[in-house]
Amino acid sequence: MDNGSKSIKGIFEDMLVVVNIFENREVLRSTYTPDHLPHRDDQVKALATILVSALRGETPSNVLIYGKTGTGKTAVAKHVGLELERTGEIYGVPCIVIYMNCEVVDTQYRLLASLARHFDKEIPMTGWPTDQVYTEFKNAIDKDKRIAIIILDEVDKLVSKGDDILYNLTRINADLKKAKVSLIGITNDLKFTEFLDPRVKSSLGEEEIIFPPYDANQIRDILHQRAEMAFKSSVLEETVIPLCAAYAAQEHGDARRALDLLRVSGELAERAKAQKVTESQVKQAQEKIETDRVVEVVKTLPTQSKLVLLSTVHLSNNGGCNITTGEAYNIYKNMCRLIGIDTLTQRRVTDLISELDMLGILNATIVSKGRYGRTKEICLSVPTDSTRRVLFEDYRLKPLETYNPPGQMKLYG
DNA sequence: CTTCCACGGGAACACTGGGGTG
DNA sequence: CACCCCAGTGTTCCCGTGGAAG
Numbered sequence: 001m002d003n004g005s006k007s008i009k010g011i012f013e014d015m016l017v018v019v020n021i022f023e024n025r026e027v028l029r030s031t032y033t034p035d036h037l038p039h040r041d042d043q044v045k046a047l048a049t050i051l052v053s054a055l056r057g058e059t060p061s062n063v064l065i066y067g068k069t070g071t072g073k074t075a076v077a078k079h080v081g082l083e084l085e086r087t088g089e090i091y092g093v094p095c096i097v098i099y100m101n102c103e104v105v106d107t108q109y110r111l112l113a114s115l116a117r118h119f120d121k122e123i124p125m126t127g128w129p130t131d132q133v134y135t136e137f138k139n140a141i142d143k144d145k146r147i148a149i150i151i152l153d154e155v156d157k158l159v160s161k162g163d164d165i166l167y168n169l170t171r172i173n174a175d176l177k178k179a180k181v182s183l184i185g186i187t188n189d190l191k192f193t194e195f196l197d198p199r200v201k202s203s204l205g206e207e208e209i210i211f212p213p214y215d216a217n218q219i220r221d222i223l224h225q226r227a228e229m230a231f232k233s234s235v236l237e238e239t240v241i242p243l244c245a246a247y248a249a250q251e252h253g254d255a256r257r258a259l260d261l262l263r264v265s266g267e268l269a270e271r272a273k274a275q276k277v278t279e280s281q282v283k284q285a286q287e288k289i290e291t292d293r294v295v296e297v298v299k300t301l302p303t304q305s306k307l308v309l310l311s312t313v314h315l316s317n318n319g320g321c322n323i324t325t326g327e328a329y330n331i332y333k334n335m336c337r338l339i340g341i342d343t344l345t346q347r348r349v350t351d352l353i354s355e356l357d358m359l360g361i362l363n364a365t366i367v368s369k370g371r372y373g374r375t376k377e378i379c380l381s382v383p384t385d386s387t388r389r390v391l392f393e394d395y396r397l398k399p400l401e402t403y404n405p406p407g408q409m410k411l412y413g
Numbered sequence: 414c415t416t417c418c419a420c421g422g423g424a425a426c427a428c429t430g431g432g433g434t435g
Numbered sequence: 436c437a438c439c440c441c442a443g444t445g446t447t448c449c450c451g452t453g454g455a456a457g
Binding site: 124125126127128129324325326346347350351354366368369370371372373374375376 | 415416417418419420421429430431432433
């Protein structure tokens, strides 16, 4: 065997000889809904108790489901919905469950349009007046005698743009002759009803179900259940699952996070051609998930936001944590001029900064500097050089790679 | 008590991508 | 075809406001 051919062959051999540690990795994705949801029996039963009246031909109460991310709200709702449809078929009571994610369909028009399309109505993406879409949907659903359950996931995302849509939906039964509609709202914002029209609030919140966060033990059970299906037997070191569970329990008991962690750990092990998944891979995975998230977020930012971020990166190179909006705005303005992009107003830029804050890339706190006014003190919460690298992948920002902000001489002790 | 700067709510506007009508 | 209507999004304009240094 001569060296040359070995190395060529070696490349592909290496890739083919993957120690396949996954049996079925789809099981670890958040889109997968298992048949049995551990530690959620109470919630399943509660929801089923409310919805069972549909099978008796009555309209179930509207339900509001509360719980932090990754506590199984969506999974439970979908699971119970599926069971309801199935049982309804057996008993000859037509029930339909419609799932809507309000983060995707986040306006009145789009929500009504997608609901109507569920009944094979052709609604253009835009153009019609909203009440026409509403009428279309109403007629479609009222064609037959049936009970429709509409699941509104992330319903808080809808409310921020006016709650008339919820008002209309809660009152739709008054307009219907044959069909009946009831709503299931899912939210992770415990206070979101505060800003709701009181009529909507009382109607939507006829019943409430709370999903408490999982504790570390419960997450461990969930991981065990899924790991059994996902991995080949005994490829996980003993400590892997407890560690994943512990990490996720710190993050307010987010089961989705735990599953991601387990999956990424497995993928890392696979890539390293290891026979087993070890504790250190879990730690790597923890970091990888976080950096991947940041890179993804920064990459997909609109150009203006990228520029704002870049100006704070410039400033934090030689200032640290005390960047004010004014400073950042000046540099932003300069850079816009340099690359020929129109500058936004300061008002708008403060909004962009707040958005970056929400995304966890920045940390902006409002401080009052007495005589010297009021401002945001901005602090980057991601590493500067890797952020720069990601930002300069954008061809529009490329010319700024050599840009040096003026006024670098203010170094406070 | 004054003063200062930017915060942040709200109205208004421009623009986009679509529809219906004469 | 021209023209106006509609929802939605991003932006600008206007302005009242907070709160500690001076």
